[in-house]
């Protein structure tokens with residue numbers, strides 16, 4: 001389906017959702033303080049934009065996700081490459097990774113607060129944790145599944161170690177690493193909201209928690225909507241990254 | 255240069271997951287040992303084009319990988335120009351059964367691999383283009399492998415191999431998966447290239463007609479573990495008409511079919 005068509009369909013399905021929302025609010029009999037309708041939420045969205053707090057919270061959240069995610073990428077991908085190329089290191093390290101991986105980043109909150117105090121650092125640390133292990137595992141698997149023919153070519157043409165990494169390993173894993181990053185950034189975005197409910201005084205997570213304390217469900221829903229929109233946006237960026245021809249050497253084109 | 259001597263080469267693989275496949279395989283609870291090559295002896299003169307025939311799975315690719323230095327034999331001695339093979343080298347270039355082009359590089363970048371240490375950039379560019387023209391791929395130098403047909407991919411890989419100016423060209427089923435006409439045309443091109451460049455060329459094929467119409471020598475293997483069933487020099491001029499009735503080549507052709515287990519040559 002072409003671009004215009006998919007856009008129209010998305011607008012259509014969102015319209016249906018909003019309409020349903022309105023209908024449920026009208027007929028449920030809930031107080032608008034408990035379940036605000038689309039119109040009230042839109043008005044309060046205007047307020048949040050007007051007084052600048054929405055921008056402030058969004059930027060704070062995006063900053064934390066970006067910092068944690070970049071840190072995880074720039075440490076996780078090289079570590080994954082190392083583990084993928086080094087059988088013994090992988091045997092030693094894999095059990096540890098597989099043990100730490102299923103521990104929810106949220107379980108680290110008490111320790112993160114103890115170690116890093118209050119502020120951006122514990123949140124960035126939690127996001128780093130949520131992204132780091134999936135990136136390491138995905139990169140390791142990607143390196144291990146490179147077609148051995150390419151390593152024969154490398155030895156046939158006398159590649160040195162650096163060339164094996166830069167001309168074979170890195171280009172070969174780019175498509176699967178980008179896919180992994182796309183999945184991971186979504187997880188990081190989920191985690192940042194949770195992290196912000198505990199350790200900080202800013203961010204969309206904080207906005208939601210704070211609005212709940214003030215019984216402003218319309219602000220809570222504003223926060224949720226913005227989180228959803230930015231999540232879509234992040235996913236879209238990563239998908240576009242995955243479609244760049246030189247990054248996929250034609251897998252998409254086939 | 256490019257003289258290859260194999261003396262009593264054997265190769266066995268060890269499979270950790272216990273899987274004895276045939277009677278000759280030996281195994282314990284730790285895994286199975288699978289003999290693939292057994293006592294393979296031959297001598298290939300420099301400049302010869304040799305075709306290896308044998309049933310599928312008998313160990314032809316394994317033998318080529320050993321000659322290329324990608325793998326080591328389990329026992330026996332393999333020498334190239336009187337020196338034992340100790341590893342891969344750019345003087346023996348492998349052309350892979352399924353494409354060995356690096357899919358993230360264009361044709362030009364692939365061909366450049368063998369010339370990448372040249373200092374003179376202009377001369378390098380010119381040489382890359384020479385080889386691309388030699389295989390008639392001019393105009394496709396900025397295409398990625400997936401944008402080329404099967405035959406064009408083989409030719410690009412051939413250009414990449416020739417650009418290194420190797421002593422030996424090792425080709426594993428270079429014509430498999432090509433349509434009939436492309437196959438015939440490539441066969442002709444490889445024969446011409448061999449007459450022109452005079453390199454030692456090893457070709458694994460399962461096509462008896464490939465072997466008879468191209469080879470200076472044909473070596474036939476038994477099924478796994480591969481032993482040599484026939485090693486015959488083919489001293490005939492090109493082009494060869496292999497199906498002329500009662501000619502030496504057509505008699506040999508019938509024998510080869512029988513040897514590979516087909517009773518009625520087609």
Ligand SMILES: Nc1ncnc2c1ncn2[C@@H]1O[C@H](COP(=O)(O)OP(=O)(O)O)[C@@H](O)[C@H]1O
Nearest residue numbers: 267268290309310311312313314315316317478
């Ligand atoms: N790396 C390997 N490990 C274990 N067995 C292998 C390996 N490579 C090849 N074999 C086995 O060796 C035999 C010969 O394989 P191959 O040389 O590819 O045959 P051919 O090229 O003649 O079809 C097959 O039975 C194959 O399963």
Ligand SMILES: [Mg+2]
Nearest residue numbers: 314315351426
């Ligand atoms: Mg094979």
